Amino acid sequence: MNHTARPPEPLPTLDDVRAAAARIEGSIARTPFLQSRTLSKVLGATVWLKFENLQFTASFKERGALNKLLTLSADERSRGVIAASAGNHAQGVAYHAARTGVAATIVMPLTTPNVKVERVREHGARVILHGATFAEAAAEMHRRAEAEGLTVVHPFDDPAVIAGQGTATLEMLEAEPAIDTLAIPIGGGGLIAGAALVARALKPDIRIVGVQSAIFPGMARAAGQFDGAAASGSSVAEGIAVSDPGQITRRIVASHVDHIAVVGEDAIEEAVALLLGVEKTLCEGAGAAGIAAMTARPELFAGRTVGVILSGGNIDTRVLVTVLQRHLTRVGRMVRIRAELPDNPGSLARLTTIVAAHGGNIYELRHERFAATSRAKESAVSVDIELRDPADLGLMMQDMTAENFLVRREEF
Numbered sequence: 001m002n003h004t005a006r007p008p009e010p011l012p013t014l015d016d017v018r019a020a021a022a023r024i025e026g027s028i029a030r031t032p033f034l035q036s037r038t039l040s041k042v043l044g045a046t047v048w049l050k051f052e053n054l055q056f057t058a059s060f061k062e063r064g065a066l067n068k069l070l071t072l073s074a075d076e077r078s079r080g081v082i083a084a085s086a087g088n089h090a091q092g093v094a095y096h097a098a099r100t101g102v103a104a105t106i107v108m109p110l111t112t113p114n115v116k117v118e119r120v121r122e123h124g125a126r127v128i129l130h131g132a133t134f135a136e137a138a139a140e141m142h143r144r145a146e147a148e149g150l151t152v153v154h155p156f157d158d159p160a161v162i163a164g165q166g167t168a169t170l171e172m173l174e175a176e177p178a179i180d181t182l183a184i185p186i187g188g189g190g191l192i193a194g195a196a197l198v199a200r201a202l203k204p205d206i207r208i209v210g211v212q213s214a215i216f217p218g219m220a221r222a223a224g225q226f227d228g229a230a231a232s233g234s235s236v237a238e239g240i241a242v243s244d245p246g247q248i249t250r251r252i253v254a255s256h257v258d259h260i261a262v263v264g265e266d267a268i269e270e271a272v273a274l275l276l277g278v279e280k281t282l283c284e285g286a287g288a289a290g291i292a293a294m295t296a297r298p299e300l301f302a303g304r305t306v307g308v309i310l311s312g313g314n315i316d317t318r319v320l321v322t323v324l325q326r327h328l329t330r331v332g333r334m335v336r337i338r339a340e341l342p343d344n345p346g347s348l349a350r351l352t353t354i355v356a357a358h359g360g361n362i363y364e365l366r367h368e369r370f371a372a373t374s375r376a377k378e379s380a381v382s383v384d385i386e387l388r389d390p391a392d393l394g395l396m397m398q399d400m401t402a403e404n405f406l407v408r409r410e411e412f
Contacts (some may be wrong), residue, residue: 097123
């Protein structure tokens with residue numbers, strides 16, 4: 001018996017993206033696309049930012065989710081849809097399913113923070129918590145889809161989803177045709193696949209740069225642009241923390257994307273802080289990945305007119321606090337000093353007075369009177385200080401030394 005291989009699914013086209021744009025018009029925000037003068041100066045390129053973090057659910061994922069929902073048949077709509085996600089895709093599907101009258105089921109890992117679970121429930125979706133990992137949740141999604149006759153809304157590997165995501169780039173190039181380079185985050189590849197289809201059709205010579213975390217370089221590896229070991233640990237860029245990119249998206253990336261920049265966690269964290277400090281806009285790690293690529297791989301962008309998609313703004317508050325504290329430490333504005341003080345009244349007061357005199361703000365102070373490393377007539381103090389300027393530290397420590405305090409800087 002001859003078995004004929006199933007032909008690959010046709011790729012979406014520019015016409016599909018334009019149809020998606022018409023379909024979702026009025027239901028998705030046409031987010032601002034603005035030039036950043038300050039970032040342009042800092043990064044050595046003309047930088048344009050697409051603020052997808054300002055969508056209602058704070059992510060571009062709404063575009064693909066809604067386009068998929070609006071292309072369902074009457075039978076598929078009546079039976080409902082299912083998705084697996086712990087993040088932005090879950091919210092996009094749940095929100096627009098409720099808007100369009102389609103019952104939605106979202107499978108989320110058991111480890112999903114409760115605030116995200118409740119947010120999805122508030123949009124009217126049925127939430128099923130299953131599995132310790134996304135892979136286990138996805139497996140449950142497929143099982144339930146089969147058992148209950150539900151239509152899967154895949155987060156990235158679906159032509160209708162890809163076409164929907166491409167509408168963001170269509171808006172960008174319509175607004176500013178001079179864009180000659182794109183910087184697009186890559187997880188499973190839905191966003192960059194849609195962007196690449198649009199950009200290549202409208203501007204064949206445009207440079208398309210994808211961005212991945214060094215912890216999750218799956219698409220870069222599949223494209224032959226990364227052959228090292230993935231970094232260990234968890235990524236601050238949860239939205240692009242995808243181990244196995246899509247099959248459709250791989251084909252599009254292979255044929256249309258010029259470079260994939262694999263960037264470290266420090267670069268992503270600094271990009272989050274930079275966007276908050278300069279643009280006063282809050283991005284999650286994945287949303288800031290394009291800016292991270294511009295700092296980590298400046299040779300790909302120097303002197304060019306770059307469109308950057310800020311893909312999302314859903315960052316956990318605790319993560320944001322940590323990112324900003326680490327940023328202050330990296331740039332020398334948050335420091336830790338250790339001082340040995342005479343154990344007599346007024347010593348600690350003199351130390352804090354010196355800090356205040358130099359404009360320092362004490363973030364945390366530990367008075368180790370009984371520390372084993374201290375002499376009997378001395379006490380040790382460890383102080384975390386936020387400085388107005390890193391240059392203030394030297395003069396501050398000089399004044400402490402003049403008070404006969406033994407001081408040294410310590411690492412966090």
